[in-house]
Amino acid sequence: MKTITITDVANHAKVSKSTVSQYLNKRYEYMSEKTRKKIEETIEELNYQPNIIARSLKQKSTFTVGVVVANILHTFSTQVIRAIENYFYEQGFHIIVCNADDNPEKEKNYIEMLRAKQVDGIIIFPTGDNLDLYQRMKSDQFPIVFMDRTIEELDIATVMLDNHLASKLAIDRFIEKGFENIAIITTSIIRDISPRIERIQGYKDSLATHGIPLNAEYIKTVNADEIPVALSEFFELEKPPQAVLAGNDIVLNEVLRYMKQHEINIPDDMAVIGIDEVPYASFYTPTITTVNQPAIEMANLAAELLLSQINKTGKEDTSVHRLKPTLLSRNSC
Amino acid sequence: MKTITITDVANHAKVSKSTVSQYLNKRYEYMSEKTRKKIEETIEELNYQPNIIARSLKQKSTFTVGVVVANILHTFSTQVIRAIENYFYEQGFHIIVCNADDNPEKEKNYIEMLRAKQVDGIIIFPTGDNLDLYQRMKSDQFPIVFMDRTIEELDIATVMLDNHLASKLAIDRFIEKGFENIAIITTSIIRDISPRIERIQGYKDSLATHGIPLNAEYIKTVNADEIPVALSEFFELEKPPQAVLAGNDIVLNEVLRYMKQHEINIPDDMAVIGIDEVPYASFYTPTITTVNQPAIEMANLAAELLLSQINKTGKEDTSVHRLKPTLLSRNSC
DNA sequence: GAATGAAATGAAAACCATTACAATTACTGA
């Protein structure tokens, strides 16, 4: 089946390509009612779809943006992707989703592919290991927004959680409930992944604020599969913690799995709070207190920032936007 | 910043465009080691990225496929998307993910946008209401694979669950555990969404096999927000069901939420099985017996079918592939 | 009936890479 082009439409409607193009771009003031109708009918009849690739080549704009997430397994990533997709759908944009799997190589590959495909901009959860690449996009003035993680030295618009506050909300809650021996577990912090670092810092600062001495043994940063070991180590301590803050949804899952397996009662034997809301939080036994990220607001903000870079509206905003988490108080603490 | 083209590279490396193009397409046999190196260095130095849009226009192939899911909120969709992405990443393809929100209008819009963008193929979870569109793609010989849902009359390659078996596995389990009054809840079946229909049919057939009379009051097909009402109705029956099969993960969540709220003990007051594995199934209290869809295998198969259509390898496969679910036996029944 | 100006239309260049092909140049070994 031969594809039909604007030329076919033009010939068939007995007008020039230019006029058809004008029509396609809704510049009706340049043509008579009659030709407008004629073209409309012809398009209908031939079932013509303009070739967006050709248009993109000419216009240097693809109406497509890339979203590179560090790890699509986090609920948070999924929520953000969904919201970004929604936002851009309204604007007539498509999004290309890429999962870097926390792998800088893969990230690099994707970014280059996306740029080669001439996407109009990229929202990226940076792995943090491609500084030169980020730098280049920046100096090329290529529209880019960071999500969830910041790279201090780069001066790129960023949307992230107020992670410090996230920890604080949890710690305050623990203390309010009378716990003082509070542990924290996050996934690995190689490559200084900022939210994790910040959550730990927030944890430390909050304890300090409450005059609680820091116990290094209460802080674990390990891969998901090592969480059971980390928890076991807690319980082997002379003074095991009475409460644990799970640094993200994956950690929370592992913590709950462990507690279930070892028949440890929540919150009596161990109180638990998770950062990231999870779908089962409100009907688990006990219901789980979580610190919720405003994923949709964050996604919308990031999308907005990107779009304004793409459209070059407004002066450039290269600040780091930190949105506030909220505590969803339930019964696990 | 001016973008650099193949011409710039050619000039800079003092070779012709043709040679650079040969290089880009890895046809090294047409050039000496020396020129190969020279071009390589120049590309590196100028930081040249070939414009894939221009290439696509010429080659009529974008190395991009579209994935249109009916509803991205289902865990299953997410898993499938992830696996498809993985598969195509290996092949150097990008995927554009679209969420039709169970809305045929939106689906139509997306499919047309994707085709206008000249994607090389589409994997689609069909809403079922755009028969003419599906038909046209089919007759255009446009590569397309259906996922999760079938449209009987269309003769399009399809990958889906053996839904009949999924229900059977659950019912067999219920009966093995001594339950006879078994209910089922699925989300709405307007537009004859095939998995839901089939799961209900499987439910009916399995009961029949076991010689259990059908009770119409035990079957509910309602929207997610009406599930609490549906459950309440169960309990108001003269003989309330002792067991309930949740038709998908969203239904399961709502069922569990209800049970928690009304302090109904699982499995003693009501046994529960869910179709679709959920992340918390193995550490919930009680642990939840689920029927698991082989999401990754299904995704891989769909991707493979699509790719073979794109590459026109092998004869066309328009059959409906049904993969087998497995029962993950736990304690909720 | 011709001049005027606005409206409608068309021709051609541009976007950037691919491809084909004939033409040229550089090298190898005899």
Added chain:
DNA sequence: TCAGTAATTGTAATGGTTTTCATTTCATTC
């Protein structure tokens, strides 16, 4: 030095659209 092969070049066409600007059309007016 020559034939013969290998490497490279230049040119032009191709893909489908947008865009600019020149040209044509047409109704109006004097």
